[in-house]
Amino acid sequence: MTPFDPARWRPAPFLPRSDVRDGALTFVIAVLCFLACLTALGAVASDRAARGWTAQLAGSATVVVHPRPGETPDSAAARAAEALSSVAGVTEAAALEKEKAEALIAPWLDDPRVLADLPVPRLVTVELDRRAPASTEAMTAALKAQGLDATVDDHSSWMKEIKAAAGLTRWAAFGVFLLIAMATAAAIAFATRAGLAARRDIVEVLHLSGATDGFIARMFQVRFARMAALGGLAGAAGAAAFGATLRLIGGGEGLTPVLPVAWSDLSLTLACPIAAAGVAALAARRTAVALIGELT
Amino acid sequence: MSRNAETQGASDTAEEPILRFDQVSMRYGRQPEVLTDVSFALRPGSFHFVTGASGAGKSSLLKLIYLAAKPSSGLIHLFGEDLSRTPAARLPLLRRRIGVVFQDFRLLDHLSAFDNVAVPLRIASQRPSDYRADVAELLGWVGLKAKMQALPPTLAGGEKQRLAIARAVVARPDLLLADEPTGNVDHQMALRIYRLFVELNRLGTTVVIATHDQDLVARSGQPVMHLEGGRLSFPSAPRSRP
Numbered sequence: 001m002t003p004f005d006p007a008r009w010r011p012a013p014f015l016p017r018s019d020v021r022d023g024a025l026t027f028v029i030a031v032l033c034f035l036a037c038l039t040a041l042g043a044v045a046s047d048r049a050a051r052g053w054t055a056q057l058a059g060s061a062t063v064v065v066h067p068r069p070g071e072t073p074d075s076a077a078a079r080a081a082e083a084l085s086s087v088a089g090v091t092e093a094a095a096l097e098k099e100k101a102e103a104l105i106a107p108w109l110d111d112p113r114v115l116a117d118l119p120v121p122r123l124v125t126v127e128l129d130r131r132a133p134a135s136t137e138a139m140t141a142a143l144k145a146q147g148l149d150a151t152v153d154d155h156s157s158w159m160k161e162i163k164a165a166a167g168l169t170r171w172a173a174f175g176v177f178l179l180i181a182m183a184t185a186a187a188i189a190f191a192t193r194a195g196l197a198a199r200r201d202i203v204e205v206l207h208l209s210g211a212t213d214g215f216i217a218r219m220f221q222v223r224f225a226r227m228a229a230l231g232g233l234a235g236a237a238g239a240a241a242f243g244a245t246l247r248l249i250g251g252g253e254g255l256t257p258v259l260p261v262a263w264s265d266l267s268l269t270l271a272c273p274i275a276a277a278g279v280a281a282l283a284a285r286r287t288a289v290a291l292i293g294e295l296t
Numbered sequence: 297m298s299r300n301a302e303t304q305g306a307s308d309t310a311e312e313p314i315l316r317f318d319q320v321s322m323r324y325g326r327q328p329e330v331l332t333d334v335s336f337a338l339r340p341g342s343f344h345f346v347t348g349a350s351g352a353g354k355s356s357l358l359k360l361i362y363l364a365a366k367p368s369s370g371l372i373h374l375f376g377e378d379l380s381r382t383p384a385a386r387l388p389l390l391r392r393r394i395g396v397v398f399q400d401f402r403l404l405d406h407l408s409a410f411d412n413v414a415v416p417l418r419i420a421s422q423r424p425s426d427y428r429a430d431v432a433e434l435l436g437w438v439g440l441k442a443k444m445q446a447l448p449p450t451l452a453g454g455e456k457q458r459l460a461i462a463r464a465v466v467a468r469p470d471l472l473l474a475d476e477p478t479g480n481v482d483h484q485m486a487l488r489i490y491r492l493f494v495e496l497n498r499l500g501t502t503v504v505i506a507t508h509d510q511d512l513v514a515r516s517g518q519p520v521m522h523l524e525g526g527r528l529s530f531p532s533a534p535r536s537r538p
Contacts, residue, residue, distance in 0.1 A: 004444045006432035009410055011418055016406040205402050208364060210392030211419045212385070295364060 014202060015223055021198060025191045026231040032184035033235025033276055037269045039180045041243045043173035044268065045261045050166030052260070055130070057159045061139065063093075063124040066149040074098070076148060077122035083146040084126055089134030092127040124150075188276060189283035192224045196287045203291050217288040225281035232276030236269035243269070312376055313337035314471060314502050315361060320370030322356055329368070330356045332526045338504070340470070343497045345513045346506040348523035354506035355399070357523065358473050361504065362396045363387055375470065392420055395464035395501075397474035401456045403448040409435060409459050410444045416467040431466060438462045438492065454481045461489065465496055472496060474505045478512060486512055
């Protein structure tokens with residue numbers, strides 16, 4: 001062993017470089033951050049899905065055409081589609097073929113053969129301008145002007161319920177995210193406190209040697225913020241990998257249209273290490289100051 | 297000498313006391329008082345022993361002096377400052393002028409002997425190049441030249457004690473406090489440590505030692521402050537210099 005040369009001595013950090021507790025704390029933070037990031041991705045995806053459902057419903061209408069005596073259903077539907085096409089706020093109107101209209105009813109019948117005896121109404125599907133959709137009144141007036149007996153269904157009767165369900169899904173997802181984020185923050189704060197309390201001896205010695213509260217608090221802030229950032233980074237990377245897998249498995253629309261994950265959503269996970277570091281730094285500072293307060 | 301006479305005598309001196317207690321009492325939480333109506337004054341460069349049985353209040357008295365506790369009543373003046381009026385932000389600066397040898401040493405186990413001694417100097421923001429040689433010299437002075445790289449858990453009780461003393465004196469404090477500094481060492485080592493304190497005192501440091509060691513106190517001839525049931529008395533007349 002070479003003799004110690006004071007001239008080459010460099011000060012060692014006041015805090016031990018590594019500790020068994022540090023690894024455990026980093027792991028706990030990583031797991032919690034992983035869960036928080038996953039729920040954040042889920043919340044954003046479900047919000048997107050909810051917006052998609054309501055947008056689809058709001059952008060279309062269905063017209064039921066009742067042919068007048070002496071007029072064929074096909075002719076009546078074609079006239080209705082033509083009349084609707086000229087209404088402002090309608091981008092496209094097309095008569096639904098007889099087979100397609102019957103296919104819509106078939107699942108509700110015990111015996112599909114009775115379809116031949118039923119006066120199946122003809123439908124016209126209408127695509128509305130999303131920015132300035134035509135009103136039901138305007139479409140009804142245009143149909144009446146052409147002498148057509150038709151009923152316009154703008155989906156408003158069940159759109160309300162769909163919107164309510166979509167909103168509930170959205171808020172539930174964000175609520176779960178908030179709960180997990182809060183639980184993560186609390187766990188980081190408690191773990192930081194525990195880690196700091198375990199180093200009370202160092203705090204005491206530095207304090208009684210004349211270190212300022214700020215000096216001691218900063219030292220712990222930096223240590224725990226770095227540890228939380230590492231844990232947060234690991235958790236975020238895991239969640240991003242999981243999100244990317246969902247996106248790849250589902251092709252163009254993500255895993256399913258119900259939970260459409262976009263590539264841009266993965267950038268959300270970047271905030272996790274920063275948030276974790278911030279929470280840990282704050283918890284470390286408050287705990288250190290409280291600990292020092294107990295010393296005098 | 298009575299307590300009042302001691303206080304009066306100190307205030308009569310031309311030199312400002314380095315430490316003055318005026319009717320100081322202290323209790324922990326709602327517990328009974330551990331110190332009651334304690335008054336005394338220490339002149340700069342003096343040497344005092346604090347004696348008393350276990351639980352008499354010696355450690356509590358030292359805690360008040362090294363600013364690890366606050367009195368429940370009374371006034372403490374340290375380095376000419378009334379501590380009840382001193383802003384909290386200034387207390388660390390006062391602590392840097394006090395060296396403390398704790399009964400349980402309070403060494404940092406993950407730091408080498410050299411690093412432990414350097415703690416007060418680093419906290420005072422001194423540059424390593426300015427104190428490396430001093431720390432090495434001090435460790436040699438306390439007989440730990442060969443153990444500069446050693447971690448405290450690998451040191452014997454007496455070595456830890458000397459290391460704690462080195463840390464307490466390295467920043468050349470104006471006031472040195474030692475709580476049972478000879479409690480864990482043999483008689484020979486106790487005398488050696490005592491001589492070390494006397495040497496520091498000769499260099500101008502005010503020294504206060506709390507001890508059970510009546511033999512050491514008797515041999516030293518230094519003034520004694522005796523605590524019994526939290527009350528202070530002065531069995532021997534204090535002197536300005538040992």
